[in-house]
Amino acid sequence: MFDDLRELYQEVILDHGRNPRNFRHADDATCSAHGNNPMCGDMLVIYLCLDDDGVIEDAAFQGQGCAISVASASMMTDILKGKTKAEAEQLFSAFREMCTSDDFDIAAAAECDADAVERMQMLSGVREFPMRVKCATLAWHTMDAAVKGLQNVSTE
């Protein structure tokens, strides 16, 4: 009965949830945004440092939430470092698709960044838990808002 749960709460996810990477304020952030999941009370701040060419030099986050939202933010900030804004948006789109669609074409997504897609894949178990998809995507929505110059985003 716990197969779906084991798929969702993989050791890697639990580790990111317990020991989130890049969990800090970024003093030199060029953009940031607050993400809020009003139903759950999850709150994240995403900090991005973009260089003149739009490459993400640093990504960090703070806040609190469930294992899934924290792990997702942790993994996302790792993945984003060195990516351009455009690549970040592309990955967001792929991740959202991965979390919601059974027909997600992983091979096509992997063509642009196999390593990132493989890591994001760890969270795809959330597909079996529709109520938790917004936990997994909160960090990405917030990153998207930061890049677009918005200050707040809500996943409701």
Add this chain to the structure above:
Amino acid sequence: MTKVFNDVENRDSDNLTAVFDVEHIRADFPILGQSVYGKPLVYFDNGASAQKPRQVIDAMNDIMETNYSNVHRGVHALSQRSTEAYEVVRGKVANFFNAASENEIVFCRGATEAINVVAYAYGRKFLSAGDEIVISHMEHHSNIVPWQMLRDEIGIVLRVAPIDDDGNFLLDDYAKLLSDKTKLVAMTHVSNALGTIVPIAEVIRLAHDYGARALVDGCQAVQHGAVDMQALDVDFYVFSSHKLYGPTGIGVLYGKEDLLNSMPPFMGGGDMITSVSFEKTEFQQAPLRFEAGTPSIVEAIGMGAALDYLDAIGVDSIAAHEEGILHYATKRLSQVEGLKIIGQARDKTAIISFIMDGVHAHDIGTIIDRAGVAVRVGHHCAQPVMERFGIAATARASFGLYNTPAEVDTLVEALGAVREFFG
């Protein structure tokens, strides 16, 4: 003895000797027989909304199959039958809560709408800048936000009565907030997030000592014990049917008759007038002046059936049963490693909010859901009280008349699985 919600003799004392047969009661609730993820459903989310007995479902079907029409309008047979069935409920509510008159029972969509009616119709007429409204630290958002909207509009002041670290309401500190500036005390009867029972009779008495009105949010109280409007001498009392084993879309604003009639209507429309011309409209007296438009007829009849159902079992028998569940669940949950109960007030209803070391409430909720156990996770629409305890979310098991100790065991076992995942 069971919870006594106010200072009067319990209405249903005759029923105290009745045998409370929980299996018999469970058989009345069709939804409880199912499995989720292959496990028998354990429904511990009654604080959010309770399940409906066959008697409620049948009453709603029956009116639609045999007597349905609009109310207060036609002279034809169906309209008369519908009007009668609908208005009978007003009397049932008045009896159940010992109101002085059924004119004091206003039907509305639910407790949220009821509070908004008072904020709009009473607040805008009788309150002005500098007047104070006292609420508690453990209000549901529905008893905070309408007053904040009123504050922003007319400049009233909101004051917050504190609680202690166990979630006990601090009556003395509340009393100190009262002054001749206090015009309204708007307070929950039972905290939805903590289960704390507020000593509401004293709260109302003290409010009246200062000439203030008292509104009580009874959403988490009415299903757990007897409440007597006249004994409480409360000015406004609100609750929703769907937490009382009735349908959604219907609730009650109780208000003292003179007070209701001193208030302007909330919404204009049909059914709330005595005459309309383009120059002038005369409004109905309460309750109809607050019931513009076609009401929730079928739902009101469902609520009436729910009250009949509870009356037949006996509210005090239900309270005694739930007290037993609360006691057992508190003991069992306290033994779960790393679990902390949030809200350990001396006087509680059958609600247990808890957190677990190193595990977020959502993760608890997701994992135990797969064991068939439904609880609410999150801030319970009561963010200020969550903040008071320095947490963002809890898992909340809220018990109802059909819950059993064996179900509590299932919850405890499922929490063991949470520990397996999170270590």
